[in-house]
Amino acid sequence: MMPVPMVGRGDALEELRNAWEQAQLLGRCVPAVITGLPGTGKSRLTAAAVQAMTPEVVLSGSARLHSPAPYDWLAAVLAGRGPRPELPVPPQALAWLAQDPDVPRERYTPDALLRLAVTTVRALAGGRPSVLMVEDLHALDPASLSLIAELAGAPLPAVLLVTSRPPDEAVNPRLTVRTLERLAGVPGAVRRHLAALSAGEVGQIMQHLYGSSTLAAAAWQHTGGNPYRLTELLAMAGTEQALAQLVHPPAGPAVPVPVPAARRPAALTAPEQAALTAREREVLGCLAEGMSNKHIATALGISVRTVTVHVSNLLRKTGASSRTEAALWAVQRPAG
Ligand SMILES: Nc1ncnc2c1ncn2[C@@H]1O[C@H](COP(=O)(O)OP(=O)(O)O)[C@@H](O)[C@H]1O
Ligand SMILES: [Mg+2]
Missing domain, CATH: 1.10.8 (Helicase, Ruva Protein; domain 3)
Incomplete structure (x- = not known):
């Protein structure tokens, strides 16, 4: 089948393009926040926007779905950039921010680490036209949220492009609200909520x-x-x-x-009875995000074949007849 064309987000794309021009003009980091429920097209819109911006540098990171840790966003950014470049940050601190195993943190206060994290991002951007991409802010750890709030408005020609579910679905709703408010308060900030088509x-x-x-x-x-x-x-x-x-x-x-959530057939197993393994729950979370098997495999560090096995076990255990139905099931399942 032909790929589904993107419709209905022209205004949002235009606004993001303007944010990019503003950032280049002012040499300041302009936040652009796209919120929406799972599957409303946040990732697709931001991918299209980044293509239109033609940045020299893209620093992209997202939350870890399993066992969140401080500075997950920055650790993901560093991991995505191959060999670590020379940066004006003490190697021990950088190793800690990158979440290298077995690095002591005692030598740095939280404030000092936050300053070093900001320095790291600015050094990676190197004053070049950049996009700082934060996928799914709602799932991030508090240290990452502080870092993102610090970057907004910082003197670098960048767009801080953030996607998030509405704060009431966040891991840490109050902190998420506060971070989103801080981003929205920066002059020129863009804030868009994607509704259903x-x-x-x-x-x-x-x-x-x-x-x-x-x-x-x-x-x-x-x-x-x-x-x-x-x-x-x-x-x-x-x-x-x-x-x-x-x-x-x-x-x-x-x-x-x-079928839409409101008309879920009774044939689906009640969430509390499905007895999913921890890994199956992670895969289910990814399905609810609209991720492909390949994407899930990368995110969880397992093979596509293993993902396929987890998905088929999930469908069997939940009684769902499709990935979509399993995703709906996930959305309805009580937290915990
Ligand atoms: N405006 C749109 N028009 C057509 N298809 C879309 C649109 N927005 C999203 N999609 C498709 O819907 C699916 C979910 O989009 P995605 O960007 O992953 O959602 P989100 O990041 O909000 O969870 C993807 O397959 C995407 O290509
Ligand atoms: Mg997404």
Whole structure:
């Protein structure tokens, strides 16, 4: 199937482009925060925005899904850059910020570490036009949040591009609210919330893929306008005929289709009874983020084959008939 085109985010892209121009003009780090529920297209939008910005440097990091530790964002940035460059930071401190194993931290106060973390990021950017990419701020540790708040407005020609779920879904809601407020308070800051796609926008996608939008309303209803659920539905369908079968199933044995959370079939196992392993829960969290198997494998440091096995065990244990349904199940499962 053709890739699903991105629709409906033109305004947000334009705003992000402006933020980039402002940052280059003023030589200051301009925050741009994109919030939205899982699957609303935060990652896709920011990826498109970074492409349009053509930065010289991209420093990108995200939370670790398993056992968060201080400065996870910076550790991910450093890990993503191969051999560590010469930086104006004591090697011991840098090793600690990079989360090298067995490095004592006693010699540095939290304040000193924060200053060194800021110095590290500024040295990596080196005064060049940069994007500092923070994926899924809602899942980050407090030290990373402090660092990100410090970077906003700092004298470097950069956009601090942040995606986050709404704070009430955050690991640390109050700290997340405070950090987002601090970012929004920087002059020129961009703040965008991505809502579900409208039926008209779903229609545009149908038109592009099938040359017809007759099934748009039904597809929109089936997916609640969530781009991730829509993408999954379309991937399952392949052709307009197959989509018609999915959204208007003929009478008789039910065809499994991803259904919105509010209409979850009773056949799914109650969350407390599914008895998932720790790893399966991690994989489920990734599915709920809309990640592909390849992406999950990279994030968790396991092979794609192993991910496939975890996913099929998850579907069996939860009684879900698709990745989307398992993701919905994850969203509904009580915390803990
Ligand atoms: N505006 C859009 N138009 C079409 N497809 C989209 C749009 N936004 C997101 N998608 C698709 O939906 C899926 C989820 O998007 P993603 O960016 O991973 O969501 P998030 O980061 O908010 O969880 C991806 O397959 C993506 O390509
Ligand atoms: Mg994402």
